[in-house]
Amino acid sequence: MMLDRRSILKTALAAGAASVWDAPIRFAFANVPGDRRFVVVILRGALDGLAAVPPHGDPDYQSVRGKLALDTTGTNALHDLDGQFGLHPSLLNMKGMWDAKELIVFHNIASPYRDRSHFDGQAMLESGGESHALGDGWLNRALKPMGLADGDGALAIAASPPLMLEGSAKVSSWLPAVMPEPDLAFLKRVSALYAKDPVLRASLAQAIDTEAKADAAMDDKPKTAQQMAQRVGAYGDLTPLFAGAGRLLARDDGPRVAVLDASGWDTHVNEGAGDGQLARRLRTLDAGLDAMKSALGPAWKKTAVVMATEFGRTVAPNGGGGTDHGTAGAAFLFGGAVAGGKVEAEWVGLKPSVLKDGRDQPPRTDLRAVFKGVLADHMGMARRDLDNTVFPDSGGVAAMGPLFAA
Amino acid sequence: MSLEAAVAVHRFGLGARPGEIGSVGPKPRAWLMGQLDSGADQPQPLDGGPAFLPGGTLVSQLLAYRRERQMERKEANPPDPVKMFFKVLGQQFLREMAARMALGFTTQKPFAEQLVWFWSNHFTVSATNPAAITLVAAFEREAIRPNIAGTFEDMLLASTRHPAMQLYLDNAQNIGPDSLAGLIAHKGLNENLGRELMELHTLGVDGGYTQADVIALAKILTGWSLDKDGGTTGFHYYPARHEPGDIVLRGKTYSGGEEAGIQALKDLAHDPATARHIAGKFAVHFIADDPPAESVARLEASFNRTGGNLRALAETAVNDPAAWKPGPGKMRSPMEYTTAALRIVGWPQGGDRDKQVKSVMAATKMMGEFPMLAPSPKGWPDVSEAWSGPDALLNRIEWAKELGNRIPPNVDAVAVADEGMGPLLGADTRAAMKSAATPGDAVALLLSSPEFQRR
Numbered sequence: 001m002m003l004d005r006r007s008i009l010k011t012a013l014a015a016g017a018a019s020v021w022d023a024p025i026r027f028a029f030a031n032v033p034g035d036r037r038f039v040v041v042i043l044r045g046a047l048d049g050l051a052a053v054p055p056h057g058d059p060d061y062q063s064v065r066g067k068l069a070l071d072t073t074g075t076n077a078l079h080d081l082d083g084q085f086g087l088h089p090s091l092l093n094m095k096g097m098w099d100a101k102e103l104i105v106f107h108n109i110a111s112p113y114r115d116r117s118h119f120d121g122q123a124m125l126e127s128g129g130e131s132h133a134l135g136d137g138w139l140n141r142a143l144k145p146m147g148l149a150d151g152d153g154a155l156a157i158a159a160s161p162p163l164m165l166e167g168s169a170k171v172s173s174w175l176p177a178v179m180p181e182p183d184l185a186f187l188k189r190v191s192a193l194y195a196k197d198p199v200l201r202a203s204l205a206q207a208i209d210t211e212a213k214a215d216a217a218m219d220d221k222p223k224t225a226q227q228m229a230q231r232v233g234a235y236g237d238l239t240p241l242f243a244g245a246g247r248l249l250a251r252d253d254g255p256r257v258a259v260l261d262a263s264g265w266d267t268h269v270n271e272g273a274g275d276g277q278l279a280r281r282l283r284t285l286d287a288g289l290d291a292m293k294s295a296l297g298p299a300w301k302k303t304a305v306v307m308a309t310e311f312g313r314t315v316a317p318n319g320g321g322g323t324d325h326g327t328a329g330a331a332f333l334f335g336g337a338v339a340g341g342k343v344e345a346e347w348v349g350l351k352p353s354v355l356k357d358g359r360d361q362p363p364r365t366d367l368r369a370v371f372k373g374v375l376a377d378h379m380g381m382a383r384r385d386l387d388n389t390v391f392p393d394s395g396g397v398a399a400m401g402p403l404f405a406a
Numbered sequence: 407m408s409l410e411a412a413v414a415v416h417r418f419g420l421g422a423r424p425g426e427i428g429s430v431g432p433k434p435r436a437w438l439m440g441q442l443d444s445g446a447d448q449p450q451p452l453d454g455g456p457a458f459l460p461g462g463t464l465v466s467q468l469l470a471y472r473r474e475r476q477m478e479r480k481e482a483n484p485p486d487p488v489k490m491f492f493k494v495l496g497q498q499f500l501r502e503m504a505a506r507m508a509l510g511f512t513t514q515k516p517f518a519e520q521l522v523w524f525w526s527n528h529f530t531v532s533a534t535n536p537a538a539i540t541l542v543a544a545f546e547r548e549a550i551r552p553n554i555a556g557t558f559e560d561m562l563l564a565s566t567r568h569p570a571m572q573l574y575l576d577n578a579q580n581i582g583p584d585s586l587a588g589l590i591a592h593k594g595l596n597e598n599l600g601r602e603l604m605e606l607h608t609l610g611v612d613g614g615y616t617q618a619d620v621i622a623l624a625k626i627l628t629g630w631s632l633d634k635d636g637g638t639t640g641f642h643y644y645p646a647r648h649e650p651g652d653i654v655l656r657g658k659t660y661s662g663g664e665e666a667g668i669q670a671l672k673d674l675a676h677d678p679a680t681a682r683h684i685a686g687k688f689a690v691h692f693i694a695d696d697p698p699a700e701s702v703a704r705l706e707a708s709f710n711r712t713g714g715n716l717r718a719l720a721e722t723a724v725n726d727p728a729a730w731k732p733g734p735g736k737m738r739s740p741m742e743y744t745t746a747a748l749r750i751v752g753w754p755q756g757g758d759r760d761k762q763v764k765s766v767m768a769a770t771k772m773m774g775e776f777p778m779l780a781p782s783p784k785g786w787p788d789v790s791e792a793w794s795g796p797d798a799l800l801n802r803i804e805w806a807k808e809l810g811n812r813i814p815p816n817v818d819a820v821a822v823a824d825e826g827m828g829p830l831l832g833a834d835t836r837a838a839m840k841s842a843a844t845p846g847d848a849v850a851l852l853l854s855s856p857e858f859q860r861r
Contacts, residue, residue, distance in 0.1 A: 117576060119535060120598065123782060132601065135611070135784070161795075163782070173797045186847065189838055190803055190854040196834075197734060197856040199794055204803070207796030319479035 045266035049329030057084035076274025090282035107345035110363035116325035121310030126164035140167030238288030246295025301336035326360035372399035412828035419516030421746025449505035466636025502543035530785035541570035558714030569640035582649025600624035610683030737790035740773035810850030819848035
C-alpha cells in the first residue's frame with residue numbers, strides 16, 4: 001500500500017512517534033508579545049465600500065446608488081448595524097461578529113494614496129509609504145520590534161510573500177499543495193542530498209514541518225491538481241486558505257502574524273446589489289473568514305484581523321452597472337480580542353459637493369491609524385517604532401484607539 | 407568535458423541541453439560571446455498559427471476595443487465585454503509566453519537568452535496591468551531583444567518609448583497641466599514613469615535625484631503616449647499635451663518638445679550613477695548574490711568607458727574570474743529552474759508541445775515566477791533567498807518528481823546527468839541516482855539536487 005506523505009505524517013504524529021519528520025518545536029516566544037495573533041487580509045482589486053457597508057440611513061443613499069442600492073427589507077435585505085450603517089446581506093458571519101461585539105467597521109477610510117491605479121494603491125497600502133511606495137512592507141518592518149523576525153513568526157498564505165511582508169526580516173509562506181505529493185522516502189533522499197547545503201536543508205525541513213502543521217486543514221483535499229487549482233486561490237474558494245491559516249495560527253508553536261489575499265473586487269461591470277457578482281464574492285469571503293475563526297478555536301480570543309483594500313470605488317454606478325476606481329471606502333477590524341460593535345466613520349454624506357472630485361468617497365481617516373492602533377495596543381509596539389520605522393514620517397497620524405478592551 | 411565549459415553552460419547559459427557542454431569547445435568565453443554576434447532569437451508561435459503582431463498593430467486593436475466599449479456602455483444592456491476581451495487577451499498573452507518559454511528550452515544561444523531575461527526584468531513591464539497585457543510580449547520582442555548587445559542608451563529609449571511601458575507606467579495619461587490639452591481637459595501630471603525611470607531603470611534609488619526631479623522628468627515626458635492610429639510603433643508624441651517652457655532636471659535646463667525627453671534619457675543613460683546601478687545588478691545576476699566589490703567596479707568602469715556598450719558589459723562579466731568559481735552558486739529562479747530541467751531532459755520528445763509548455767508555465771508560476779508578470783515595476787527578485795522559501799522548494803521537488811514520472815523506463819538517467827552536468831555533478835547525487843528504483847526517480851533526484859537547484 002502506497003501511503004502519501006501526509007498520511008504517514010498523520011500516523012507518526014498521532015502515535016507521538018519521534019522521527020526525523022517530526023520536527024522539534026522551533027518557535028521561541030521570549031520576545032513575542034504574549035500569544036496574540038495579528039492577521040491582515042488584503043482585498044485586492046478595490047472593494048466597493050458602499051456595497052459592503054451600505055450607509056442606508058443616509059438620505060441620499062438610495063438615490064445616488066440607484067440600482068446598486070441594497071434593500072432594507074425582504075429576502076436580500078442588508079443587515080442593519082446602528083440605524084445608519086449596515087452590512088451587505090452576504091456578510092452573515094460578519095454580522096455575527098458584530099453582534100458578539102467583535103467587529104469594528106470603518107468608513108471614509110483610505111491609505112495616503114490619492115490616485116487610482118491598483119498597483120500603486122496596493123504598493124502604498126502594503127509598503128506603508130507616506131507619499132510614495134517603499135521597497136519593503138510595513139508589516140515586515142514591524143516584525144523585528146515585535147521579536148518575530150526569525151522566519152517562523154510571520155506567515156504569508158502565498159507561494160512567496162506579498163509586498164506587505166517583504167523585506168529584511170525572515171518570513172515563511174504556505175499554500176495548500178496543488179500537486180500529488182512525492183512519497184516520504186523520496187523526500188528523505190532529497191533531504192540527504194542537502195546535507196552540505198544548509199539553506200536548502202533548513203528550507204526543506206521547514207516545508208515539511210509546515211505541511212505537517214497544516215495537515216489537519218487538508219482533510220477535504222481535492223483529488224487532482226486541476227480540481228485544486230480551480231477551487232482554491234485568491235480568486236476562487238477562500239475557505240481552504242483561510243482555514244489553513246487559522247489552523248497554523250492556532251498552534252502554540254505557530255506563527256503570530258499572517259497575511260492573506262482575496263481578489264475579485266474590481267467590479268467595473270454588472271456588480272449587482274443584494275444578489276449578483278459582488279454578492280457571491282462577498283459570500284465566499286464571509287465563509288472564509290468564518291472558517292478561519294473556527295480553525296483558530298480558543299486562539300480567536302487573542303486574534304485581531306484587519307481587512308483592507310487599496311482604495312474604494314465611485315459612489316455612483318457607471319454605465320455598465322458597476323463602479324470605477326475611487327478613493328476612500330470601508331475597512332474592517334475584527335477578532336475575539338477586539339472591543340467591537342461600533343462604526344468609526346467621519347461621515348459627511350453622499351452629496352456630490354462633499355465627494356472627492358465630485359465622485360469618490362472623501363478620505364477622512366488614514367488606514368495607517370488603524371494599523372498603528374492594532375500594532376500598538378494589541379501587539380505592544382512602541383510609538384517611536386510605529387512613527388519612524390513601520391510607517392516612516394507618519395508622526396502626524398495618531399494610532400487609533402481604543403480598539404481593544406483595556 | 408571541462409569544468410569551465412560546464413560552468414559556462416549553467417551559470418551564463420540556461421543549463422545544458424544534451425551534448426551542449428561537449429560542444430562548448432576549448433574556449434568557453436569565446437563560445438559565450440560568439441552567441442551575441444547575431445543577436446537574440448525571436449520566439450516563434452508554437453501552435454504554427456499566425457505570427458506575433460507588432461506593437462503598433464496591437465495598440466490600434468486596443469484603442470479600437472476601448473472605443474467599442476464606450477459605445478456599448480451607452481447602450482442599455484451591454485454584454486460583459488471586459489471579461490470577453492480579457493479572455494481573448496489572456497489567451498494571446500499565454501500564446502506568446504509559451505513561445506518564449508519554449509525558446510528557452512531549445513535555444514542554441516542560451517547566453518543571449520539569459521541576457522534577454524535580465525534586461526527584460528530590468529525594464530519590467532507586467533501583464534498585472536490589464537491595459538498592458540496586450541503589449542508586454544511585443545515589448546520584449548521590440549525593445550529588448552534587438553538591443554542586448556547594443557548600447558544602454560538605445561535600449562532605454564526603445565523601452566521608454568514602447569507603448570507597453572507608456573501604458574504600464576501610466577505615461578500615456580501624463581499631460582502637462584499648462585499644456586493646451588491640460589488646460590482644456592483639466593488633466594495633469596502622472597509621475598509614475600518619471601520616478602521609475604530614475605529609481606529603477608537608470609540612476610538607482612540613491613542615484614541623486616529629488617521629488618522635484620521626479621516632477622521635472624514627468625513634465626519632460628508629457629506628450630509621450632500611444633499613437634491613436636496605432637502606426638508602426640504604437641508610440642506618438644503629442645505637442646498639445648506637452649508642458650510648455652523650460653524644465654530643470656538635476657540642474658540642467660531642457661527646453662521642451664519631444665527632443666527634450668530624448669536628451670534627458672540620453673543624459674540619464676550616461677550618468678555615472680546609472681553605471682554604478684547597472685553594474686551592481688549585472689554582477690548580482692551573473693556573479694553572486696553578494697558579488698565582490700572589485701567585480702562590480704570592473705563592470706562599472708566598462709560601462710563608463712564604453713558609454714554603456716552592453717556587449718562590452720557582458721564580456722566584462724564573462725571575463726571576471728569571480729564568475730567562474732565553481733561550487734554552490736545562486737539559486738536558479740523558477741524560470742531558470744524549469745527551463746534547465748526541460749533542457750537537460752532534451753525537450754521536446756513528441757506529444758503536444760503547446761500543452762506541455764503551458765503545463766510547465768503553470769508549475770513555474772506555482773514556484774513563484776511567471777514571465778512578464780512581475781508583481782511590481784521592480785521586476786522579479788534576483789537573489790537566492792527569494793526562491794528558496796519552504797513552499798517554493800517543496801513545489802520544485804514535487805514538480806521534479808512529476809517530471810520524473812514522464813521519463814521512459816529505458817532512459818539511462820546517470821548518463822543524462824553526466825552529460826548534462828559534467829564535472830558539476832556531485833558524487834552524492836550520482837550515488838543516489840544510481841541506487842534509485844527507476845530512471846524517473848533518478849532524474850527527479852537530479853533535478854532536486856543542490857547542484858541543479860543552483861547555477
